[in-house]
Amino acid sequence: MMPTSRAVVSSPPACPARPRRRQQHGCAPGRAGAARLLARCGHGARGRGAAPAPCSASARAAGPGAAIGCLEAEPWGAVAPALALAGLQVAAPAPGDALAVPSEHRVREVVLKQAALAAAAPRTARIEPEPVSGALKAAFDRCGEVCNEYAKTFYLATQLMTPERRRAIWAIYVWCRRTDELVDGPNASHISALALDRWESRLEDIFAGRPYDMLDAALSDTVASFPVDIQPFRDMIEGMRMDLRKSRYRTFDELYLYCYYVAGTVGLMSVPVMGISPDSRAATETVYKGALALGLANQLTNILRDVGEDARRGRIYLPQDELEMAGLSEADIFNGRVTDEWRSFMGGQITRARSFFRRAEEGATELNQESRWPVWASLLLYRQILDEIEANDYDNFTKRAYVPKAKKLMALPKAYLRSLMAPSSLTQSQRHYSSLT
Numbered sequence: 001m002m003p004t005s006r007a008v009v010s011s012p013p014a015c016p017a018r019p020r021r022r023q024q025h026g027c028a029p030g031r032a033g034a035a036r037l038l039a040r041c042g043h044g045a046r047g048r049g050a051a052p053a054p055c056s057a058s059a060r061a062a063g064p065g066a067a068i069g070c071l072e073a074e075p076w077g078a079v080a081p082a083l084a085l086a087g088l089q090v091a092a093p094a095p096g097d098a099l100a101v102p103s104e105h106r107v108r109e110v111v112l113k114q115a116a117l118a119a120a121a122p123r124t125a126r127i128e129p130e131p132v133s134g135a136l137k138a139a140f141d142r143c144g145e146v147c148n149e150y151a152k153t154f155y156l157a158t159q160l161m162t163p164e165r166r167r168a169i170w171a172i173y174v175w176c177r178r179t180d181e182l183v184d185g186p187n188a189s190h191i192s193a194l195a196l197d198r199w200e201s202r203l204e205d206i207f208a209g210r211p212y213d214m215l216d217a218a219l220s221d222t223v224a225s226f227p228v229d230i231q232p233f234r235d236m237i238e239g240m241r242m243d244l245r246k247s248r249y250r251t252f253d254e255l256y257l258y259c260y261y262v263a264g265t266v267g268l269m270s271v272p273v274m275g276i277s278p279d280s281r282a283a284t285e286t287v288y289k290g291a292l293a294l295g296l297a298n299q300l301t302n303i304l305r306d307v308g309e310d311a312r313r314g315r316i317y318l319p320q321d322e323l324e325m326a327g328l329s330e331a332d333i334f335n336g337r338v339t340d341e342w343r344s345f346m347g348g349q350i351t352r353a354r355s356f357f358r359r360a361e362e363g364a365t366e367l368n369q370e371s372r373w374p375v376w377a378s379l380l381l382y383r384q385i386l387d388e389i390e391a392n393d394y395d396n397f398t399k400r401a402y403v404p405k406a407k408k409l410m411a412l413p414k415a416y417l418r419s420l421m422a423p424s425s426l427t428q429s430q431r432h433y434s435s436l437t
């Protein structure tokens with residue numbers, strides 16, 4: 001539902017610990033407690049307009065105190081005495097257990113579980129914003145700055161959301177970006193599986209109300225305020241693990257799982273915050289399937305756009321069996337050959353990506369009205385990247401397909417008009433028209 005860089009620009013294992021929800025956060029400090037802790041940690045000074053901290057050599061360790069890409073924040077654990085006075089445990093993240101790669105069936109199980117959790121929560125038209133302390137406000141403002149820096153169009157589209165939903169979406173975006181930068185950022189060459197295990201342990205602390213830094217604190221407040229489940233966050237970390245050990249995908253089933261991990265999860269994280277309209281007549285599962293579909297569509301689009309860039313890194317995110325059926329080899333990709341066989345193959349891949357965008361539309365319409373604009377903006381803009389690949393005669397080896405700024409600006413009012421459609425109100429003819437635009 002939001003852009004991820006490879007994922008979260010660009011826009012996803014089971015763990016022994018039980019996923020937590022708001023009512024299970026007995027050890028979480030809550031908003032007031034988090035605000036007090038932020039104040040004691042001196043985070044109040046880093047408000048709107050503060051520049052991001054520079055990358056440091058400590059990032060190479062990728063331990064609990066390390067920088068995550070260039071998105072550093074002051075260590076939360078540096079003030080253990082203050083935390084102890086607040087009655088909170090200070091725990092250093094420990095390596096997690098190795099996790100087996102789940103089957104595609106597990107994706108559906110996760111989606112059904114997320115839908116069941118959301119169905120159990122009451123649907124409300126709006127969430128009244130609670131007062132946010134200066135220190136905690138600084139943490140959310142910093143998340144907003146990061147979102148604005150890396151995803152300007154999406155950031156703009158979040159402005160119609162209620163303040164509490166908007167802040168929460170920023171916090172989720174920043175966590176996803178930091179996670180992505182572990183394997184795609186400036187320190188990616190120094191990242192190990194152990195570092196990802198530690199990052200997952202740190203995630204557990206966030207959900208338990210023990211944030212390490214100000215950016216973690218924003219997410220910790222978010223998961224204490226909305227029925228957000230930890231499983232999609234864990235699954236995204238598993239997607240980073242896949243990037244460390246895997247550079248080829250034999251079938252689309254394998255690629256589907258990867259796309260779920262690194263991008264489909266974002267939709268599942270976002271729906272509890274964006275909310276389902278109280279006027280929606282759709283099943284909750286339909287909304288979550290739509291959110292999953294948008295993540296998959298965005299990631300498939302990223303993959304098709306970045307074929308040449310990935311090849312230069314020795315990676316091929318395309319189904320090998322389908323390449324073989326099209327009469328193509330790895331050598332064709334590494335040599336950047338735009339042949340009739342390649343054009344035909346790419347046409348089929350683009351058709352598949354567009355089918356996921358069509359599925360995503362059904363879920364987008366059912367969200368709370370103030371949350372629909374950023375989702376429709378993401379959907380329309382990413383879908384235009386596919387048009388640009390076609391316009392480049394399927395040369396995604398030497399030409400990067402991108403949507404010009406003018407087209408982006410034109411898409412925003414169109415996305416806004418789509419966001420005004422009432423839930424479950426599209427007729428079949430309207431859906432057909434929508435899929436063609």
